[in-house]
Amino acid sequence: xGAFRILVVDDEEAMRESLGAxxxxxxxxxxxxxxxxxxxxxxxxxxxxxxxxxIKMPGMDGHELLKRIREDxxxxxxxxxxxxxxxxxxxxxxxxxxxxxxxxxxxxxxxMLLIEKLVKQKGLMDEYHIMQARLAEWDAGGFEDLLGRSHxxxxxxxxxxxxxxxxxxxxxxxxxxxxxELVARAIHARSLRTYGPFIAVNCGAVPENLLxxxxxxxxxxxxxxxxxxxxxxxxxxxxxxxxxxxxGEIGLPMQVNLLRAxxxxxxxxxxxxxxxTSDFRLICATHRDLAELVEDGLIRSDFFxxxxxxxxxxxxxxxxxxxxxxxxxxxxxxxxxxxNKPVEGIAPEALRLIEDYDWPGNVRELRNVIxxxxxxxxxxxxxxxxxxxxxxxxxxxxxxxxxxxxxARHIEKTLQNCGWNISEASRILGIHRGTLARxxxxxxxxxxx
Amino acid sequence: MKQDTxxxxxxxxxxxxxFVDPSVRHVEIVPLGDVDGVAISVVAANLQAIMGLPxxxxxxxxxxxxxxxxxxxQYNALPVLGMLEEGASGDALRLGVMSGDLCLPIFSxxxxxAQVQGRAAVIxxxxxxxxxxxxxxxxxxxxxxxxxxxxHETAHVLxxxxxxxxxxxxxxxLGAEHIDELSMAFCPExxxxxxxxxxxxxxxx
Numbered sequence: 001x002g003a004f005r006i007l008v009v010d011d012e013e014a015m016r017e018s019l020g021a022x023x024x025x026x027x028x029x030x031x032x033x034x035x036x037x038x039x040x041x042x043x044x045x046x047x048x049x050x051x052x053x054x055i056k057m058p059g060m061d062g063h064e065l066l067k068r069i070r071e072d073x074x075x076x077x078x079x080x081x082x083x084x085x086x087x088x089x090x091x092x093x094x095x096x097x098x099x100x101x102x103x104x105x106x107x108x109x110x111x112m113l114l115i116e117k118l119v120k121q122k123g124l125m126d127e128y129h130i131m132q133a134r135l136a137e138w139d140a141g142g143f144e145d146l147l148g149r150s151h152x153x154x155x156x157x158x159x160x161x162x163x164x165x166x167x168x169x170x171x172x173x174x175x176x177x178x179x180x181e182l183v184a185r186a187i188h189a190r191s192l193r194t195y196g197p198f199i200a201v202n203c204g205a206v207p208e209n210l211l212x213x214x215x216x217x218x219x220x221x222x223x224x225x226x227x228x229x230x231x232x233x234x235x236x237x238x239x240x241x242x243x244x245x246x247x248g249e250i251g252l253p254m255q256v257n258l259l260r261a262x263x264x265x266x267x268x269x270x271x272x273x274x275x276x277t278s279d280f281r282l283i284c285a286t287h288r289d290l291a292e293l294v295e296d297g298l299i300r301s302d303f304f305x306x307x308x309x310x311x312x313x314x315x316x317x318x319x320x321x322x323x324x325x326x327x328x329x330x331x332x333x334x335x336x337x338x339x340n341k342p343v344e345g346i347a348p349e350a351l352r353l354i355e356d357y358d359w360p361g362n363v364r365e366l367r368n369v370i371x372x373x374x375x376x377x378x379x380x381x382x383x384x385x386x387x388x389x390x391x392x393x394x395x396x397x398x399x400x401x402x403x404x405x406x407x408a409r410h411i412e413k414t415l416q417n418c419g420w421n422i423s424e425a426s427r428i429l430g431i432h433r434g435t436l437a438r439x440x441x442x443x444x445x446x447x448x449x
Numbered sequence: 450m451k452q453d454t455x456x457x458x459x460x461x462x463x464x465x466x467x468f469v470d471p472s473v474r475h476v477e478i479v480p481l482g483d484v485d486g487v488a489i490s491v492v493a494a495n496l497q498a499i500m501g502l503p504x505x506x507x508x509x510x511x512x513x514x515x516x517x518x519x520x521x522x523q524y525n526a527l528p529v530l531g532m533l534e535e536g537a538s539g540d541a542l543r544l545g546v547m548s549g550d551l552c553l554p555i556f557s558x559x560x561x562x563a564q565v566q567g568r569a570a571v572i573x574x575x576x577x578x579x580x581x582x583x584x585x586x587x588x589x590x591x592x593x594x595x596x597x598x599x600x601h602e603t604a605h606v607l608x609x610x611x612x613x614x615x616x617x618x619x620x621x622x623l624g625a626e627h628i629d630e631l632s633m634a635f636c637p638e639x640x641x642x643x644x645x646x647x648x649x650x651x652x653x654x
Contacts (some may be wrong), residue, residue: 018527018553025565026621027610105521105557109623412628 007031009039010054024335036060044229045274049072055082055089070097072229146182150320159312164190169307174314177364180285188241196240201233204246213270222271237280247284255303289430317359328354331370344375346382357390408443420447459534472589473647474540476502480509481547495596523552531568542606560653561598563605570602594628607646612639
């Protein structure tokens, strides 16, 4: 029988202590709470697998506690304990979602057999949750999209294998759409934490003022609208992997908070009084040049060095042209199967168009293009006319000049392609807006230049 | 110089007699009320032979009245443990043996109870005398069961928890008759943990 984390909740000290001591002898990790309020406090610090709750307690009784546990900690199993003569109360608890009930005093073997049954039940539930998560991953494209025969991708695969078995933080960099999250998932899948959760947070998509609560969680009443205790992503990643995407978007104050949590794996929820611990492996990703952000004072150097212990660079699709047909055919089969459409191939002229395209949106863009082509296709083969929206890349004209002249020309070209949208251009160039503005000033670039 | 080695094998014990290691803790066995003297001797002999713990037999003391739960006609093991703990001397562990039926407030009965990593344990012979079919167990069988419960509870005092190994003395027993399925031995892992746990605390230097 595996060990459980069990919380015993009873206002009678003798009952609580004797039951706790007996469970400890059985090898379980036991917590003792003299009241419902104390139990909730302990659960907020560290959730348990099973709570043994006495129904009759002053203040918050067992029924109320059961309700609160069901709301805030739905995975915690609750066994109600009641005296002979109050069986109706126990039956009522079962209707409220209790896992089982015991009439005290009960035989020790009765309790042991019940816990043995619950340990097995929890094992099955854990497996179920893992399988559900795996299925969701497959539905989202799974690891299958991380394909490539090119030298650069083989290097990425080799790095994944090397780092997977360690717990060292990894920084994955690469342009938007290159598959940085797939690389992170591949590392998690090959690591010893594979049966733990993979928790992803897109730091760029969460407003700065909400990011703290998202990462660290909050206690009930921590702020207006915090109606119940919520676990943060750091806590949810316990025993698994925490993936912070677009880590370059995190503001300086948050970097300070996060740095301590990442170093000590201990932190406090918003409005919390006690530290909680979480054992996770950290993987970060960014499309920006973090070293440059450090120079610009937008990323703390200690934060940068904490997250950038091992770095993996995912190449843009245009730098691994030999992978384009492979990926295109892979996506074709994937979507044809998913949409149940008999689209079986890509015509040579369509494939040439695909190969000649620049793919600024990288693999994600290719995936979307093939999905769209499969939707509109009626002939069973993707043809050039299905891809009219693709514009072949411009012929590159050799340009001779100094490094500064090349840089100025490249920046100007990018700005023109973006309609002088500075945010978009800085994203494509992989530099901060401020940096781009300084370069534009330096080279005298503007709409009228 | 003597080295820390696991207990000698049976042949060696037969030739030299049980070796009493002065560095290990000893057990004080306290009969609580009117207890069969043979039962006490069997417990002492097994603690010494199986666990290598020297056992001292102390004079009997009455079962404390305050431990009796009249409505259940049982003794609450917790106050009994408290009384035993108070009387233990030095590094000694104290094991109470009684005839009355033992229980805990939450449990309808217990065969024995111990303070994990503490000083005291108590065992009862009451429920070991009968079989599941209602017949009385032979005295030799009762003594063997009592010795197994004594070893199990004493090991709890030394910090051991329940074991999953088939036949190990630290396996949880579903009632008196299940005790018969246990061997009179600890599994290798529990034996090692016991060997490490039975040492006296080193005096502070």
